[in-house]
Amino acid sequence: MAETRVSQVTRETLLDWYRRMVFVRRFEEQAERSFRRGKIGGYLHLYSGQEAVATGFVAAMRQDDILFTGYRDHVHALLRGTDARAVMAELYGKMTGVCKGKGGSMHVIDVSRGFYGGYGIVAGHIPLAVGAAYALRTEGKDRVCLCFLGDGAMNNGAFHEAANLAGLWGHDGLAPVVFIVENNQYGMGTSVPRASAVTNLASRFAAYAIPNEGCDGMDPVAVFEVARRVIEDVRRTGRPYAVEALTYRFAAHGAADLFQPYRSKLEIEERRQRDPILLLEQRLRAEGVLDDARGQEISAWADRQVEEAVAFADSSPEPPREELFTDIYDAASDRGAGPR
Amino acid sequence: MAETRVSQVTRETLLDWYRRMVFVRRFEEQAERSFRRGKIGGYLHLYSGQEAVATGFVAAMRQDDILFTGYRDHVHALLRGTDARAVMAELYGKMTGVCKGKGGSMHVIDVSRGFYGGYGIVAGHIPLAVGAAYALRTEGKDRVCLCFLGDGAMNNGAFHEAANLAGLWGHDGLAPVVFIVENNQYGMGTSVPRASAVTNLASRFAAYAIPNEGCDGMDPVAVFEVARRVIEDVRRTGRPYAVEALTYRFAAHGAADLFQPYRSKLEIEERRQRDPILLLEQRLRAEGVLDDARGQEISAWADRQVEEAVAFADSSPEPPREELFTDIYDAASDRGAGPR
Amino acid sequence: MAEMTYREAIKATLIEEMDRNPAVVLLGEDIGVYQGTFRVTEGLLEKYGPRRVIDTPISELGFIGAAIGMAMLGLRPVVEVMTWNFSLGAADQILQNAAKVRYFSGGQVSVPLVIRGPNGGGVQLSAQHSQSLESFYGHFPGLWVVAPATPADARGLLSTSLRGRDPTIFLEHAALYGIKGDVQDGESSVPLGQAEIVRPGRNVTIVAYSRMLRPALSAAQRVAGEGIDCEVIDLRTLRPLDIETVAASVRHTHRAVIVQEGWPLFSVASEIAAGISQRCFEYLDAPVERVTGADVPMPYARSLEALAQPDEAKITDAVRRVVA
Amino acid sequence: MAEMTYREAIKATLIEEMDRNPAVVLLGEDIGVYQGTFRVTEGLLEKYGPRRVIDTPISELGFIGAAIGMAMLGLRPVVEVMTWNFSLGAADQILQNAAKVRYFSGGQVSVPLVIRGPNGGGVQLSAQHSQSLESFYGHFPGLWVVAPATPADARGLLSTSLRGRDPTIFLEHAALYGIKGDVQDGESSVPLGQAEIVRPGRNVTIVAYSRMLRPALSAAQRVAGEGIDCEVIDLRTLRPLDIETVAASVRHTHRAVIVQEGWPLFSVASEIAAGISQRCFEYLDAPVERVTGADVPMPYARSLEALAQPDEAKITDAVRRVVA
């Protein structure tokens, strides 16, 4: 393992991942504070605990690849390089947000970075990703589409129909899509065994002729190794592939949930022993790549980024009232006369 | 095999099945003629070719068990003992029909025989059957629910969600439902490999922890042996089970389809070599249970039944105009004042 | 008489029915272990056990379809949709099976099913989570569509629905769960299909329902100071629609304003305006005014969301317009 | 000018667009090998191959969702729903994604998607297969809803829709595929959102669309003999709704009859009646009459089905009532 890692992921890269993971964690923590202060409304779903999954997969993506996910979406955007200020401004509902404040936390979308969002209906984005993958293939290029989904989403019909289409189209090399099941053990308050007749979620993809495997979703390196291999395979073949990343959500399902009767404090504490950021930090310290000074430096840098994002969001203007009626239909097609 | 059959299915029973199968085949042939004459409107989906499946399963059902199926539903009703005249009258849209002529061919329903229909939306009846099975179990009795579905229906989200619920509730013994996939090779003009990423349909039930197996859907004895074992298992455990019956549809998908570009005449001819009625007849003749005289007798009897059904349907009255506004809401609850 | 919240009124009714009728079972996402997203079912799993309080996977199509099957076989399922927005995934089951099977079976099958949960918006949930679906469901015969505005009606209409033998779309509202009101003790049932005149008046009839009743009442309060005496009607049920009570009112006020949170086109407001114009043709002194949600997907930004929704000020302006 | 059927007009338009724009792909159940349930796509698989003419499993939710994803990434998918009844299984994708993603992405994403297929009833397909869903889809902002009544409009409206960059609900009608009409040669495009006066008249305005245009015209013919001169308007597009053309007509006829195949409550007819009453308040000489499908699930029996639908006789009676 040590060898492979060293051979494939340099210490610099690891340190860079650590930096990103610390940053996105701080971003989420700040978002929660802003939510408590009433600066952010609606629903707010935090990614804390699952960082290794998106970090490993996004690191294995090519610049021109694309991705879709659900409503737990801030971090996917940040890791793809979307300006943290534009993401925070979106959560604040400001005109400077990535979606002009019209989407909010559940609909962070940044097409310029291949991030197609950001959807609030569980499993509703999965068919979109399969169709997007088909479209990518018809370009004649070898771009790949990543589709992140939750363990709970797999019990929805949209998942089934989309997975079957991916399997079918994959037989013709027309479905370059990677399904990444972020199995954080719960769908809101319902644990996997209480929602899914079969608890080995990766194995369910066999019903669609989609090759699949599991991985440790708390270790970005483990995730990356699988991600790179799988993505390149999908890129080459145009066939779908599925990865179940075992991970855990430290925060409540949504920031509005004050108590969590479905799991014990003890369980959460135990899981925090494998906090992906903690594990990576221990490894980096062991390898002498990270010391207290470097750690404080990174921590301070992350906080600065987040503060700037908040300051920017706070001071940004609300969308002007005209925005209420824009972006419903294509501006080029006047509503009265219809699309041209 | 010979032993088992003889041991479990007497020659009399076999002959009785043969009689029924000849009769329901004639019924369907007559329905098609009536459709051509404009006596039957809308869609008309014939069961010809698939008789062994329903015959074997219905024979293994208990009187108080129930069943659901799609729109290819006349034969399921007939085999459960619904008066052929009432079924034909339904197809004719007459007041004497099982559903007062309000449902038509796609909605043959006879609750008095545990036949809950009769549904036109592909896969739409599957969740109903799973819920019905749950309800049966809460009675504290051991009644079982059979759910017939097509190969094409398995690619629909309603199937996925219902199968997962059955698997889940089955863990608690609350899903006494048997899924019978009538794999007749096509969903309208789309063959199984063109619609399903995986062509071993029984195996797809593994994704729901539902035990499953295949059987020869052209041999009523083979079907019956499986059906009896499976139904009793489900009755005992309250857990779901799935059977994929390999069969074939001789008629067009719907009587309105005049040509069938998706399959060759040759293919149909080959499949007719294994016409379930032909196979059973050969067996009965080989065993000396059936001779020409007996055969003609049965044939004449069947024709008579069908003629009576047609005469009855033809001479029955149309539903009176008041029927347009009945059966929308519970009669006991006056629409103005709402349910009581 | 006891004062309770809208949430408590619904919960009390569920408990009452579950106690008197063992056939009542509850299904929904996170209604049990999680205690209910809006805490309506809090404690019920502990009280009635997992066979009667069923936590489901995220399979609206599947479990609503299953609930229909349960109802067909004699149970009386009550489904909680976490919000009505998620019911769109189950539209086929609700509209094609629940609403129609009694009819196409020639009356052989009943579907005594209540589907309940919060409808509408107003708390910055943006486009996918803020829809008002009453006009959509109300379009389909075979369904009852109910939308209580007060704790008393939530209780009375739910108990009527739970004793009916038809599928009922029971539309609650997230913004109402916490409001308090008097609810009579013991069993109480409000008939479906009867609107209520909640404020008698002489000059203008304001028609509203669900969350819009309160701004309608405060607008009536407001213009009363200007000498405009408004009669305020709470529809309470949308299918069947009690257009007669509305028409009778307009025949003496001669003016009407209709308020609804949802989109304007092909909606409840369209039907009421058309019904009034038809039935009160000789009586109307001014065109009927409609105050509806803006014809846009709901934006997230607080300021835009406010612009998109009816409020006291917009209703007040409309009232002034009809009397002008 | 060439005479062609409604079916041929649609097919010709699909071919024209597929030839000029390689981004156009077709998806649907049995549109390829089977040649299309209503033969609209006959021969297109052979002509354009399986990558552009995609036979799908019975997965409306999946393939309509996939088509939305294709559209987001630059393709121009045209989905055929075998009938609109089956689109209910995909309601979530159509209403929550296609209609809203442009909005909640702040304009970053377009969904140039046309979903087409037969809507309505009339051929004894009973309750689950005879629905008219225009009032339902028309309620949701973000969609265009189109319902051509003639071959020329089928061609013109489809080509406009195929060049637009928004999701379009294109409602054909099984009973119209075989009708013939003149269609101009070469490209032709009819703007969305513009109703057409197909018969000018002075006494009564009859508003109709899709399959109901013909009985409306024959009713106009019929009463012409009685000296009642009807103006007949074909709405053609339901969202956006060209209420102005309707109002302008009523301002000179002073009377209106609205005809629709679908259910009455919360419908297109409700909105038109409300819109006329509001805009023509000073002009109306009689209450607006509505002739709609009966408020019942569609029965199978031929005689009952006939009772449930508008026809020339019912329209004629309504016209007589408004002039009485």
Ligand SMILES: Cc1ncc(C[n+]2csc(CCOP(=O)(O)OP(=O)(O)O)c2C)c(N)n1
């Ligand atoms: C169709 C639908 N039903 C219900 C909801 C409410 N809801 C939002 S998130 C969620 C749980 C999803 O769990 P999972 O897929 O495991 O994702 P996670 O939240 O764990 O990341 C539910 C039920 C929804 N958004 N969409």
Ligand SMILES: Cc1ncc(C[n+]2csc(CCOP(=O)(O)OP(=O)(O)O)c2C)c(N)n1
């Ligand atoms: C949701 C839905 N989509 C499409 C249809 C049209 N349709 C009717 S039957 C059928 C094929 C079903 O195939 P299968 O499930 O294999 O059953 P079979 O007809 O072969 O018995 C289709 C596509 C429908 N009724 N429902």
Ligand SMILES: [Mg+2]
């Ligand atoms: Mg989860």
Ligand SMILES: [Mg+2]
């Ligand atoms: Mg089949």
